[in-house]
Amino acid sequence: MSQPASEMSDGVPLIFELGQKGRANRYFEDAKPLETYLPPSVLREELPLPENSELDVVRHYTRLSQRTFGIDVGFYPLGSCTMKYNPRVNDAIAARREFAELHPYTPDELAQGALQVMYELERSLSSLFGMAAFSLNPSAGAHAELAALLIAKKYFKDRGETHRDKVIVPDTAHGTNPASAAMCGFHVISLPSDSRGRVSVEEIRKVLGPDTAVCMMTNPNTLGLFEEQIAQIAAEVHAAGGLMYYDGANANAIMGYTRPGDMGFDLMHLNTHKTFTIPHGGGGAGHGPLGVAAYLVDYLPTPVVVARDGEFALEFDRPKSIGPMRSFWSNFAHAVRALAYLYANGEAGLKRVSQLAVLNANYLRVKVAEFLETPYPETCRHEFVASAQRLKKEHGVRALDLAKALLDRGYMAPTIYFPLIVPESLMIEPTETESKETLDDFAAALHGIVETAKTNPQELFDAPTATVVGRVDETRAARQPDLRWRA
Ligand SMILES: Cc1ncc(COP(=O)(O)O)c(C=O)c1O
Structure with a gap:
């Protein structure tokens, strides 16, 4: 059953809820109060910030960072978005x-x-x-x-x-x-x-x-x-x-x-x-x-x-x-x-970026074409579009279900339902920064999902089950997002 976004309790308290009066670290116990240095006119009467220990703050934000998906976590083949690795330098x-x-x-x-x-x-x-x-x-x-x-x-x-x-x-x-x-x-x-x-x-x-x-x-x-x-x-x-x-x-x-x-x-x-x-x-x-x-x-x-x-x-x-x-x-x-x-990169390096982006897309395109329709089956540039139209017709499984099942397998989903002219589209852009092994693993995972669609489609309708948030009511989540924290 779909859950409205506002009712998805994921068990992580807000930093405000974690706070306790007097809990903040005071590394310099004998430091004089601010009033000693600043005139009353520039001092706030009230500063409603939570008081947390440094350890609680570090744990809180580290935990939150682990509950999201990003390019630093795994493959992110979001077509048209070019989610490639960003050199830290x-x-x-x-x-x-x-x-x-x-x-x-x-x-x-x-x-x-x-x-x-x-x-x-x-x-x-x-x-x-x-x-x-x-x-x-x-x-x-x-x-x-x-x-x-x-x-x-x-x-x-x-x-x-x-x-x-x-x-x-x-x-x-x-x-x-x-x-x-x-x-x-x-x-x-x-x-x-x-x-x-x-x-x-x-x-x-x-x-x-x-x-x-x-x-x-x-x-x-x-x-x-x-x-x-x-x-x-x-x-x-x-x-x-x-x-x-x-x-x-x-x-x-x-x-x-x-x-x-x-x-x-x-x-x-x-x-x-x-x-x-x-x-x-x-x-x-x-x-x-x-x-x-x-x-x-x-x-x-x-x-x-x-x-x-x-x-x-x-x-x-x-x-x-x-x-x-x-x-x-x-x-x-x-x-x-x-x-x-x-x-x-220099000029030569930028050219190589495009070469590899195109090579990776075509490598994956040919692999995916073995088990999903690719309505425009010719050499592509940096991305390609597959379709779940046949799966939908024969097994009731849509591009959305494939996308959600990929999340359970540790991948970001491709862009779906865009471009609009391809029914049940999955737009896949591997980018130049991914290795052959990653592309092979992704293709194998997607192939496995397509096989599951034929034998146990219900598993895909229930996906994702391994993520922090399960399947949401997409319309209500988009139209009535509840983003406010209430005490
Ligand atoms: C083809 C195309 N055009 C335009 C845009 C809009 O770019 P931005 O998200 O930077 O506003 C996007 C974004 O995804 C895109 O894929």
Whole structure:
């Protein structure tokens, strides 16, 4: 039976419940009270924090950390999310005092090193992806999509083409693409993929017109397939007066092989929190640099880091800019990690990253195809999509059940039910950081689950049973989350 999220008592008390008056460690017993040093005007009358011993605090948070799943615990083949291993050295560099303790109001002349990091990251990304310039301002992919569409809107306004109000989005696109377009006030036109999972020139011609503003594409797309007609598609969109937007969430597949700028894209985002080592998940801090072609540079969000006479500076006064997308320097620590990753790999290393990501995906794809349908059975890029449609028809077992059973076997589940055009889809992205043994073990585990589906489907309907939280009522958990602590 499904449990509402609010009733799932998992037996871990909150740090507030653990607290006991007088329990906090006092390492310096004879230390004088705060009142000795501070005037009453700056002292709080009350500070309702729990008092816990250090040991209780350490145990509490260590226990909590063990009740979650992350890339440090096991294989995380979450398609489209590129959950790869993050070298610790990048975190160590970002945590250096010189970066971590820098105040965002520090004058430029005292923050030259940090500004140089941003400048060099911006230059490196521009060259790697073939764009004239990048803004490091947006905090995530979706945030950069919104910024890009705001730029498109302003650009068309400046040209007196406000009638351009349509954004074309293929049916394989991530949900943020149409959502960003709608948020920006555009009308979304969904473009059907062909039988090989790609967008065709013929289809795009049918929807192009004088009202076309932007065509948003992901390449390789979310089926892990490269859009072979991309150059012709870009030419058609440009001929109609529209702009091409590249969703770079899948950039892990192309580094050193091709560049969105060369494919004909005018705007693009990167999810550095996927492609460049930075951890993401749980809606946490991200980083979504936004790249543009030369004729759109003036529209980039502010501030922009510039180099003048050997000095680095933040430029705020850019009359055509859409303005800041967020405060201060955006997620600066992520920029530090991303640059550390880029420099550690170098050009050849980044190319190898993409090679291995593609190799791993194809190795696993061929193995999985032995026991699950793969509706687009050709060489993929960094991810592939399998389907549980036959299992559902013959045994009532859905992609959701396979995903939950994987959790019991110590794996994160793949992305399921996305892309929407594949029924009962499982979107699998192994990434380049996993070993052959891990891929073999995962394939064996998934195969075992598929066999169980045929002999004992109930076991899968009950899964997961080995995790902290069992099967939840997914709708209520999403629609009525109870996240508040009540005494
Ligand atoms: C293909 C694709 N586009 C866009 C996004 C949105 O990126 P973000 O989560 O950084 O907002 C994602 C996120 O998973 C994605 O997979």
